[in-house]
Amino acid sequence: MPLSLYLLALAVFAMGTSEFMLAGLVPDIATSLDVSVGAAGLLTSAFAVGMIVGAPLMAALARRWPARTSLLGFVLAFAVAHVVGALTTSFAVLLGTRVVAALANAGFLAVALSTAATLVAADRKGRALAVLLSGTTVAIIAGVPGGALLGMLLGWRATFWAIALLCLPAAGGVVMGLPARVATSLRGAPVGSSLRGEIAQLAxxxxxxxxLVGALVNAATFATFTFLAPIVTGTAGLGELWVPVVLVLFGAGALVGVTLxxxxxxxxxxxVLAVGGPALLLGWFALATLAAQPVALLLLAFVQGALSFALGSTLIxxxxxxxxxAPTMGGSYATAALNIGAAGGPVVAASTxxxxxxxxxxxxxxxxxxALLVVLPLRRFGATRVRQPAA
Structure with a gap:
């Protein structure tokens, strides 16, 4: 795999850390800015909505720009949003920075997914995306617990500064790792490729x-991931220090799953679908019945992380x-599907x-x-050929 993929994964790590770590900072933010915990929770919703809307919007705006220019711009915008967020004393401004950060994150991921697919042979997209998405899994393993610890020791603003600083080497990686003339538009597409034609692929x-299957699988992942803490401390009866341990195990499993x-x-x-899908289903039911047993909880956290991200990355x-x-918009379709799941899963879970x-x-x-019922029309999934753009 080209070095540029690993440099892109560094930026994905920074952005993933910012997305996931906020849940542990909400009480501190609420106290600091004198708002209710419920209001502070809107920061997570704002980010999710920004990701869903931003993926196709930012990809459409950037489709004629060189990939390096687009990705660098998104990383720097993400960094600036966090600097403003770290400095502000206004909740409204902070909410606005989360929307801006989400738009930048969505644009970066949409362009990065499309770009990653062009950096390797046509039949190696899956491996390229596994490298790219390893940034997200490492964020769960190290970034999220690290951000939560930093926030606990130095306050939530310190985590925003840390994310902004982490964007600097990521920006450098984009500049050094990608050639200036690689464009996000028209790679492998006919010269007359139009935005309308790419959007028409959604038909x-x-x-x-x-x-849809990708959104459902990701919704299932985040439905439980979002509420793991009360399961650890309540159902399993473990101390609060075990919460980051379980999160790290889930993230480690995710890294293994993406890699395999x-x-x-x-x-x-x-x-992957025929074996991993039913196994993932059985794993959730096993966790629901065995979570009171600490050893089973720890083991299943790892297993479900691996299965969830194995299926998720395959579907991407x-x-x-x-x-x-749709060579310039395809990445945004994958990004939007995943974030619809990431936003919808916790909502469904909260109702239970x-x-x-x-x-x-x-x-x-x-x-x-x-998801398994929906995938039945795709029962010949394994025979999927490498599609070439229309001539």
């Missing part, structure tokens, strides 16, 4: 189905394959909390079950 049933799936998702996606790769005739701490886990199982 393809297979593309919509793959995006990257070697299979190009040639044998059907195997399939979105790009199915959107081969009245049934107890394990309600979100049962919700995850239900979401995966629906």
């Amino acid at each position: 393809r049933p297979r593309l919509i189905l793959v995006m 799936a990257g070697r299979l998702s190009d040639r044998r996606p059907g195997v 790769a399939r979105v790009l394959y199915e959107a081969a005739d 909390l009245g049934a107890g701490d394990l309600g979100p886990v049962w919700a995850s199982g239900l979401l995966v079950a629906i």
Whole structure:
């Protein structure tokens, strides 16, 4: 894999850390800015909405720009948003910075996904995306616990400064790792490729189905991930210090899952789906029934992280394959699908909390079950060929 992919993954790590760490900082932010915890929670919602809207919007705006220019601009905008967020004493301004950061994050990821697919051979997209998405999994393993610890020791503003500083080497990596003339537009596409033509690809049933399955699997992942803390301290009866341990185990499993799936998702996606899908479903049901046993909880956190991200990364790769005739917008379709799941999963899970701490886990199982039913029309998934852009 080219070095440039790993440099892009560094930026994904910084952005992933910012996205995931906020949940642990909400009480501190609420106290500091004199707002309710519920109001402070809107920061997470604002980021999610910005990601969903921003992916196609930013990709469309940047489709005619060189990839390096687009990615560098998004990283720097992300950094500036965090500097402003660290300095402000206004909750409204902070909320605005989260929207700006989400738009920059969405634009970066959309362009990076499309760019990563052009840096390798046509039949190695899955492996390229596995490298790129390893930034997200490392953010879960190290960035999120590290950010939470930094916030606990020095306050939430310190975490915003840390993210801004982390963007600097990421920006340097973009400049050094990508040639100046690689464009996000027209790579492998016909000269007359138009935005309208790329958007028209969304009328393809297979593309919509793959995006829907990806959204459902990611919704299941974040339904439980968002509410792991009360499961650890309540259901399993472990101390608060065990919460980051479980999160790290989940992230470590995610890294393993992405890595393994990257070697299979190009040639044998059907195997990943046929084996991983039912296993993921059984794993959620196992967690729902065994979470009170600490050893089982720790083991299943790792296993479910691996299975969730193995399927998720495979489905991202399939979105790009199915959107081969949308070379500049395909990455935004994958990004939007994943973030619809990331935003919707916690909402579904929150509605089940009245049934107890394990309600979100049962919700995850239900979401995966629906995903497996949706995927039935794609039962020949494993035979998916490498699509070439239309001539």
